[in-house]
Amino acid sequence: MSTEHNFSIVARNISKTFQITEDSHNTVKHRLFNLFNPPRAKKVLALKSMSLDVVKGESIGLIGRNGSGKSTLTKLLAGVYKTDTGSIDINGTTMLMNLGVGMSHELTARENIYVSGSVLGLKIKDIDAIFDEIVDFAELREFIDTKIKFFSSGMVARLGFSIAVKAGADIMFLDEIFAVGDMKFQEKAVKVFESSWIKGKTVVLVSHTMDIIQKYCQRSAYLKKGELIYFGDTATAVEMYLKDNE
Amino acid sequence: MFIKVVKDWIRRSNKLERIWLLAKIEFKLRYYENKLGLLWALIKPISDIFIYYIAFQKILNQGIPNFVSFLFIGLILWNFFVECTSGTVQILSTKKYLYEYTNMNKIEIYLSTILANCIGFFFNLFFFIIFYEFIDKGTLGLSWTAFYFIPIFINTVLLALAFSTILSSIYVLAKDITQIWMVITGIGFWVSPIVFNLEKFRTALPGADHVNPIAGIIINARNVLLYQKSPEWNLFVFDFIYAAILILIGAFLLNKVGSKASEKL
Numbered sequence: 001m002s003t004e005h006n007f008s009i010v011a012r013n014i015s016k017t018f019q020i021t022e023d024s025h026n027t028v029k030h031r032l033f034n035l036f037n038p039p040r041a042k043k044v045l046a047l048k049s050m051s052l053d054v055v056k057g058e059s060i061g062l063i064g065r066n067g068s069g070k071s072t073l074t075k076l077l078a079g080v081y082k083t084d085t086g087s088i089d090i091n092g093t094t095m096l097m098n099l100g101v102g103m104s105h106e107l108t109a110r111e112n113i114y115v116s117g118s119v120l121g122l123k124i125k126d127i128d129a130i131f132d133e134i135v136d137f138a139e140l141r142e143f144i145d146t147k148i149k150f151f152s153s154g155m156v157a158r159l160g161f162s163i164a165v166k167a168g169a170d171i172m173f174l175d176e177i178f179a180v181g182d183m184k185f186q187e188k189a190v191k192v193f194e195s196s197w198i199k200g201k202t203v204v205l206v207s208h209t210m211d212i213i214q215k216y217c218q219r220s221a222y223l224k225k226g227e228l229i230y231f232g233d234t235a236t237a238v239e240m241y242l243k244d245n246e
Numbered sequence: 247m248f249i250k251v252v253k254d255w256i257r258r259s260n261k262l263e264r265i266w267l268l269a270k271i272e273f274k275l276r277y278y279e280n281k282l283g284l285l286w287a288l289i290k291p292i293s294d295i296f297i298y299y300i301a302f303q304k305i306l307n308q309g310i311p312n313f314v315s316f317l318f319i320g321l322i323l324w325n326f327f328v329e330c331t332s333g334t335v336q337i338l339s340t341k342k343y344l345y346e347y348t349n350m351n352k353i354e355i356y357l358s359t360i361l362a363n364c365i366g367f368f369f370n371l372f373f374f375i376i377f378y379e380f381i382d383k384g385t386l387g388l389s390w391t392a393f394y395f396i397p398i399f400i401n402t403v404l405l406a407l408a409f410s411t412i413l414s415s416i417y418v419l420a421k422d423i424t425q426i427w428m429v430i431t432g433i434g435f436w437v438s439p440i441v442f443n444l445e446k447f448r449t450a451l452p453g454a455d456h457v458n459p460i461a462g463i464i465i466n467a468r469n470v471l472l473y474q475k476s477p478e479w480n481l482f483v484f485d486f487i488y489a490a491i492l493i494l495i496g497a498f499l500l501n502k503v504g505s506k507a508s509e510k511l
Contacts, residue, residue, distance in 0.1 A: 018509070027422040075508070079349030082505045094349045102343035111271055118264040119350050169348065 008171050008202040009054040009077055013086030016047040016072055046072045049085060050228035052221060054171070056091070059203040061213040061220035061234055063241045068223040070206050074173045077204065092170025092202075093121040097160075097177055105149035109140055109159055112148060116160075117167045130166045137188070138162035158185060165192045168201060175206040210238050261354060268344075268358035273365050287366045288373055291321045302441050310443055312385050312472065315378045319471055320440040320464045322370040323402060327460050328431050330363045330406035335413045335424045338507040346508050352500065356410050360403060378471070386474050394470040394477050401482075402463050404489035411496030415504040418511060434458050439465060455481060459488045 019041045047069045054060055054077070062070045075081040078094040102119075103112045113134055117127035135141050138158045148156055161177070177189070194216075207213055213220055213234060220237035222230045224244060230237050277284050295317045303313045310316050334356060341355045378385055416423045437454050438461040439447040448455065455461040462485045466477035 026420060028420040028426060029422060031420060078347075080346060080508050090349060096347045102345075102347040104343050106275060107271065114267060115271065115344075118260060118267050119344060119348050121260060123260045124263055124267065 006056055007053050007089070008056045008091050009052075010089040011053070011077060011086065012051050012088075013049050014047065014051070014076055014083040014088060015045075015049045015085045016076060016081065017084055018044045018046055020044060046226055047076070048227045051086070052228065052231050054202060054204065056202055057200075058219065059205060059217050061217035061237065062204060062206045062223065063208075063210070063213055063220055063237060064223035065241075065244065067225075069226040070223055071175065072226075073221075073223065074175060074204060074206060078171070078173050090171070094171045094173065095120055095164060095169035096173040097164050097175065103148060103156065103160060106147060108145050108147050109135075109138075109151075110144050112159065113163055116163045120163075120167045120169045122167055127167070134159075134162045134166045137165060137192075139185075154182070161185075161189060165189070171202045171204070173204045173206070176208070210242070214238060265354050265358045265361060268355070269361035269365070272359055272362035276362065277366070284369060287369055291318065291325060291370060294321050294325075298441050308443050308446075312378075312382050315374070315382045315385060315472060316468065317441065318374045318377060319467055320438075322367060322374060323464055323467055324435065324438065324440055324460060325370075326363055326367040327402060327406055327409075327463075329366070330360050330403075331409045331413060332424075332427065332431065333363070334359050334410035335417050335427055337410070337414050338418060338504060339511045342508065342511060352504060352507075353411075356407060356414075360406055360410065363406075364403070386472065388471065389474040391470045391474050391476060395467060398463060398466050398470065398477065398482070401485050401489055402460070404493060405459050405463070405485070408489055408492030408496045411500045411504070412492065415496070415499035415502075418503050418507050434460065437461070444468075456484060459485050 020043075062073060064070050072081065074096060076083055076088065077090075078096045079088070079090050080096060103116060107115065113131060114124070114127055117130075118124070122130075135144055138155075138161070140155060140159055143151065143155070148159065151159070164172070177193075203216070205213065205217055217234045219232060220234040221228060222237040222240045230240055277286055280286060282289065295314055298317055298321075299314060302308050303310070337355060337359060338352070341359075344350055344355055345352055375388070379387060413423055413427055437451060437458050439455070444465060455465060462478075462481040466482055466485075469475040469477055
């Protein structure tokens with residue numbers, strides 16, 4: 001495991017600070033009228049400088065209490081947020097999944113399947129080939145040409161999950177995904193997760209359920225107050241996390 | 247950034263397919279969702295032509311030969327530019343669902359929206375050619391110089407892309423750029439030769455054809471399509487340089503400010 005192209009993600013000295021402005025200086029008018037009264041910005045250090053690598057095909061866990069920086073780290077590693085320092089090399093398409101994927105409510109389920117599939121790197125003929133599987137998995141065949149703004153939140157989540165299951169990206173970031181749909185759907189989701197994602201893709205799994213982390217992840221990162229405290233074998237990371245929760 | 251996009255295209259060939267898919271859906275949403283459908287794309291320039299014909303040809307009596315064709319080509323180019331830029335000011339907010347969950351390159355979102363506008367433009371251009379060649383009497387007709395329209399239109403697309411990236415990046419920091427751009431395009435319409443005799447325009451507003459890049463585009467489009475002339479080369483080159491500089495500024499802003507859209511918007 002050691003040549004550079006064996007890695008899905010190589011992050012070096014990455015950090016992230018959010019600037020939260022107290023006044024609403026988000027118009028040209030405001031900025032002009034307050035030229036000599038700049039907005040008071042509060043800096044929040046969300047992630048302290050850290051480095052980590054994710055090997056192709058491995059499944060790693062991200063654990064830590066609320067506000068520890070897990071979501072920020074996933075967004076940085078997925079290429080959605082820009083890092084303030086350091087660099088991230090991402091080798092492949094990424095998908096950040098948090099109860100579904102990004103979909104437009106102005107589009108029909110059919111259009112969303114094609115758009116999401118294409119964004120995840122599939123060619124149209126590949127999407128054609130898995131289209132029926134996605135529709136059946138989501139149990140939405142009779143609503144396929146309905147705009148998803150008319151769907152219930154459960155239907156939208158099922159569609160998003162089904163697209164992710166069948167289309168997927170090279171690197172999947174899964175943030176508490178086992179909460180989608182009813183019990184029957186969850187059982188189905190877990191089966192697919194085990195058979196196709198864990199075996200075939202690079203997965204970064206975020207969860208507060210330690211059983212899930214221990215079952216699926218070879219290595220895990222433990223974060224506390226924006227700092228990477230430990231990155232290594234899952235048992236040690238979980239032990240540190242549980243101790244912190246005592 | 248642009249070199250990286252081209253390299254990516256070569257490596258992963260679904261990008262062109264994706265841009266076309268997004269463009270088709272955008273086009274469908276815009277025109278097929280209302281009862282008039284694609285005709286709506288044509289009704290806008292026709293109603294504008296009617297109003298300006300009455301005002302500038304009948305009342306002010308400018309005496310421009312084939313005034314309807316003269317207006318038609320000017321208006322469809324101007325409307326294309328305004329629709330591309332106004333439609334993309336808020337693009338980082340309205341199309342957030344495309345980049346918020348993946349590492350998709352944002353430039354593809356701009357290209358697909360501009361491509362959707364190109365479909366509408368070509369539809370209008372087709373009707374312009376029919377009107378100019380077969381309905382408008384006393385025209386010179388199209389000649390080989392019409393082929394110059396291809397680089398002129400490419401120049402228009404580049405300008406639209408440049409302004410789109412600049413405006414949408416500014417939108418991340420200042421939301422009222424939408425209203426400000428509406429005012430600027432309103433002024434830009436009158437600081438262009440769309441409805442005016444070119445000589446009078448140049449006498450009254452010297453240099454305006456260089457300040458407003460679409461003015462130069464319209465002047466050259468009329469030269470090559472209506473008058474069987476070559477483009478005015480200084481304007482032709484100037485507008486390409488204009489577009490190149492603005493594209494660099496747009497790429498810089500998109501990289502600096504637009505890249506923070508997912509956390510700021």
